[in-house]
Amino acid sequence: MIDYRIRFAVDDTELSTLHALAFESPVEVQPWAARLDRHALTWVGAFSNNQLVGFVQVCWDGGVHAFVLDTAVHPDHGRQGIGKQLVLRAAEEAKAAGCEWLHVDYEPHLTDFYVKACGFTPTEAALLKLRD
Template sequence: MALEMIVLQDIRITRNGELNSLELNELFRTNNWQVEPHERLDNSIRSTWGWITARRYDDNQLIGFVQVISDGIRHAYILKMIVHPNYRRHGIGSKIMTELMELLKENELVPTLVATPGNDNYYKKFGFEAESNGFKAMCIR
């Protein structure tokens, strides 16, 4: 399938669907995020609250992923949002985030994330703000 022909109808978005660390690590490698040793990624998948995947219909290739860690009561931390470079700018990431935001809303969880520099505007369209009601994301570098 030519990249120009990719449309959302060719992509399946799934909540907490099939996932293994080998295919996830392959997706991460497209962004230089590979996890070694491989068992660390297995542990991360097992301990997560949930995830959303994007897969091609024709061959089931994993092309997008986002992970959520949550207390299951109020707070949800969104991490590892990634779309394969060959599939970016086709609305796949937005579809993943829309599905994720619906999942969090259904479970009455308040989402938090740390955006990489330059991605603020992307997340703003889902309701995130750089600072919200005096709260600030803080981290140690």
């Protein structure tokens, strides 16, 4: 059974480890709690037996636009609908906060997830890399 928690108390090491596993990168502990408190409208965690197995955050412009970031599910818990539930619950929170639009950027291999599973409408966007 998965327990979804809104704006849960974040452990930087635990979330950094989940993020590294989900994105197949080395673990580098990041100051997640401070960043979320400062920049996020909300965040949602998925827990199995009190272990963090999924995460998503929503940042915003302070008005009507919100942005999905860092959707991550532990590889051992993939393909169980956890990511979809995280995004849908995050969307509910953004809507409740008065946002009218929820944006997400994603790589082409995630189109089915965000468009078909989560209900986003594809749009054109552009990206400018600011650092090498």
